[in-house]
Amino acid sequence: MNDLAMAPPMPARLPASTPAAAMPALGRSLWHRLLDATPLMTTADVQALDALTVQRVLAAGDWVFTHRTPARALVLLLEGTVLLGHSDGAAMAPERLLRGPAWLDAASAWLTGTAHALDARATGMVRVAEMPRAALQTLLMQRPALAPGFLAVLAEQVQHLSLQTHELMHKDANSRLAAWLHRHLPSSPGAPALLHLNERKRDIAAQLGMSPETLSRQMRQLSRCGLIEVRGYQVRVLDSAGLQRLATS
Amino acid sequence: MNDLAMAPPMPARLPASTPAAAMPALGRSLWHRLLDATPLMTTADVQALDALTVQRVLAAGDWVFTHRTPARALVLLLEGTVLLGHSDGAAMAPERLLRGPAWLDAASAWLTGTAHALDARATGMVRVAEMPRAALQTLLMQRPALAPGFLAVLAEQVQHLSLQTHELMHKDANSRLAAWLHRHLPSSPGAPALLHLNERKRDIAAQLGMSPETLSRQMRQLSRCGLIEVRGYQVRVLDSAGLQRLATS
């Protein structure tokens, strides 16, 4: 009975076999994944990108950056999980949990004289990479084919944040959860529609802008209505169309 | 007594002296204003940008684009005011009111195969310009110095939307209004701190994610506390520091 449905998801630790000082280059596949919509990336491009990124390794609890840090570089998370949010002195109001590889802050550095928009704190051991804005800008002058990738990354964040503000303004907790579940469904239509939550539920709640208690209640309500079946961290979606209908209430 | 404090702000109409069919080029100063952080823009750059923008004139009530329109071009608003929001069939949930010159959608077109994120409807006569993504992309290959401008535009939107989601999630209506007022204050410290609202209050409320009634109540509460003085569309800020303190509650 003890499948990992009940275990709270552990933050992925760095494997001990990878010495922190090694700092291997990111490589083609990783860049391709981070800068989507850039199919024409030569190996020279990849090497140039690798050349200007500097890597850092941080321990649990360290700040990757804060909203007071001047943003001089794009920051991306290679390995580990980082909590993004706003810290008011001691306490930290989490907003989302990112796990590498992903962009931590691809925007702030493009604006001169501004700081990062959020605070980012490492949970567990974390490997991050930074691309100084000045160096990246001169690189884009030499290799303009790389620009659409960075533009697409920012554009996708704009789309995502725009959707999020809309949902926060106009949708209630029930619809937001339904939309979240529907978004995280595997897109294959014939699939069993089984969903494994790989964050703590309180992190999902923070991401949705609600308290953990309400998330629990809304989960129960959805399962009472026969739309989903919940057992621990395993969610079976029974009526995907119904979820979508709820999401656009 | 009848200063224009009581008159609801009219959407700026196109002056009748400008024939709609004229379609003059945007010109250097306008591009410089739209693509900030691009000080080194040659006249050839400006001409190239002008060459690939196509202009349209729309009447009141027309849709500039909807969330079903595939986004093949960056859209910017040259003249007039446009209501941005989500339309559910007949009704339209407004989210913000833009007045030209400003970017209407600088993000969606960079993602291939996606539609616009919002619906945009013209209020009054409106002049918009579109930059097809394909043409713009080849232009950026030839003139990579233009890329930072577009990156900065997107980055600023990311910053703004990130702040907005944070405020919607964690701040109450009172703090949001205080933050809005503090943001819209003229930055000169010795100024009389007089603020003229140039949108209808219901549009400000929609932008802040609250109902017009609550906006009215919060305005009254702030004035009861002696922080501001409201008469119609004129707001006199008496205690700027107090506003800022409230905004970061």
Add this chain to the structure above:
DNA sequence: CGCGTGGTTGACACGGATCAATCGTGGTGG
């Protein structure tokens, strides 16, 4: 003058946050 628009005010209901208690799970040390 009546009408439409936009704002204000009050009464009321409801969604969701908060607080507190309980439960299940897993890890740890005696």
Add this chain to the structure above:
DNA sequence: CCACCACGATTGATCCGTGTCAACCACGCG
């Protein structure tokens, strides 16, 4: 091996903020 404890989720009780509905006021215009 088992008691203990920390952590996370769940559930219930309660309260507050804010949306909604309604009435009313102020202003401008035909």
